[in-house]
Amino acid sequence: xxQLGAFGxxxxxxxxxxxxxxxxxxxxxTKKAAAAAIISSLLINGxxxxxxxxxxxxxxxxxxxxxxxxxSTTLFVGLSLFSKPDPLPRDIEEVxxx
Numbered sequence: 001x002x003q004l005g006a007f008g009x010x011x012x013x014x015x016x017x018x019x020x021x022x023x024x025x026x027x028x029x030t031k032k033a034a035a036a037a038i039i040s041s042l043l044i045n046g047x048x049x050x051x052x053x054x055x056x057x058x059x060x061x062x063x064x065x066x067x068x069x070x071x072s073t074t075l076f077v078g079l080s081l082f083s084k085p086d087p088l089p090r091d092i093e094e095v096x097x098x
Contacts, residue, residue: 006063007045010045010063010064010066010068010069011041011042011065011068013065013069014044014045014065014068014069014071014072015037015038015041015042015072017073018037018069018072018073018076018077019034019037019038019076022076022077022080026080027085027096028080028081028085029076029080030079030084030085030086031086032079033075033076033077033078033079033080033083034076036075036076036079037072037075037079040068040071040072040075041068041069041071041072044067044068045064045065045068047064048064048065048067048068049064051064052064
């Protein structure tokens with residue numbers, strides 16, 4: 001049961017923290033980067049669950065969700081920096097200026 005909780009929180013944190021944290025506060029964030037970050041975090045977390053179910057352990061007891069969070073955040077920022085920002089609707093643009 002503890003593994004299921006750790007997996008759930010790992011998926012939640014790694015999939016949503018970069019997208020919500022950066023996406024709501026940074027005009028340079030893009031939809032493609034958000035989608036890539038979410039998909040990568042789901043795949044990485046799922047891969048680590050399978051890896052651990054096969055009897056292997058991650059070095060130093062690091063949680064798979066922490067690795068997925070690092071990768072998805074890096075991917076989100078990197079893809080956003082190297083892609084053209086999506087145009088924002090006028091009302092959203094006004095809120096972002098606050």
